[in-house]
Amino acid sequence: MQQNPLFTSRRTLVGSLLLYISTLAAQAALLAFYGEPGILIAFVDAGIFISLLAAGGIATFFFFAYLRVWQAQAVASFTIIVLCLCVCFAAVVLAGLESVEGFLCTLPLRLLCGIASWTILMLWYRIRIYASEQQSKEELSVIAPAVAPSVIPQVEYLDRISVKDTGRINIVPIKDVLYILACGDYVTLVTPAGQFIKEQTMKYFDTHLPPGAFVRIHRSTIVNTEQILRVELFGKDNYNVRLKNGDNLRASLAGYRLLKERLNL
Helix, strand or coil: CCCCHHHCCHHHHHHHHHHHHHHHHHHHHHHHHHCCCCHHHHHHHHHHHHHHHHHHHHHHHHHHHHCCCHHHHHHHHHHHHHHHHHHHHHHHHHCCCCCHHHHHHCHHHHHHHHHHHHHHHHHHHHHHHHHHHHHHHHHHHHHCCCCCHHHCCCCCCCCEEEEEECCEEEEEEHHHCCEEEEECCEEEEEECCEEEEECCCHHHHHHHCCCCCEEEEECCEEEEHHHEEEEEECCCCEEEEEECCCCEEEEEHHHHHHHHHHHCC
16 A cells, blocks of 8 residues: 655655645634634634544545546545535534534635645645656666567576685575675675675676566565565555565565565465
C-alpha cells in the first residue's frame, strides 16, 4: 500500500499543518464576518469542519490511489464534503454554538470553502501519484530494461567470481555471495567470509547472475534471494529487505515489484 504523501517527509508534514491552520483561520474569519457568532465560536466551528475535512482527505488518498475513474472520485468527494457538513451541523447546533438558522445562512460559504480546499488537496494528490508512477517507470527501465524475446542473447551465468587481492586470487562461489553493492566502476561482494572489491559494473552482474537466485532490488544493490528473511515497507515507495545475517538493504518500488515477480509472490 502506498504511503500518504502528506507524511513522507518533515517538510510536507509542516507544510500540511500550515495549510490546515491557514484554511481554518480563513474560514473562521469569514464565518465571523458573514455570520452571527463571535470570533471564538467561529474558530471552534471552523475547526470542527476543517478537521473533519482533513481526516476525510487523508483517508481518501488510498481510495484515489487505486480507483482512477474520475466520476467515482467526484461522487466520493462530494459525499465526504456533505457528510462533514452534516456532522459539523450536528456538533455545533447540539453544543449550542450556533443556531439552525445561523448555520443554514452560512451553508453556501461553508460548502464553497470545503469544495475549494478539497479540490486543492485532490489535485495535489494527483500530481504526487503521477510523479511516483513516473519515477517507478524510470527505475524499472534501469533495473529491468525491456528486451524483445527475439533478440535476447544467450548468457552463460556465473557459478563463481574470481577476485584479485594483492598478488593472490580469491575464488568466491556464487552461493556464498549475500549481496552486491555498487561503488562506481567497482562492486563490493559481501560474503560470510568478508567483503571483496571487484573491478566490474553492476550491469555485468545483473545480466550474468542466475536470475532466479539474484535480484536487483535497487540501482546500487543486487541481493541473493536465498538470504532474504523478510521484506518490510519503509517510507513512501521504499522497502526494507532484511537478510538472515541481520543486514538491512533498501529496495525501491520497482525493485520490490521485480523481487515479487522473481519469487512468484
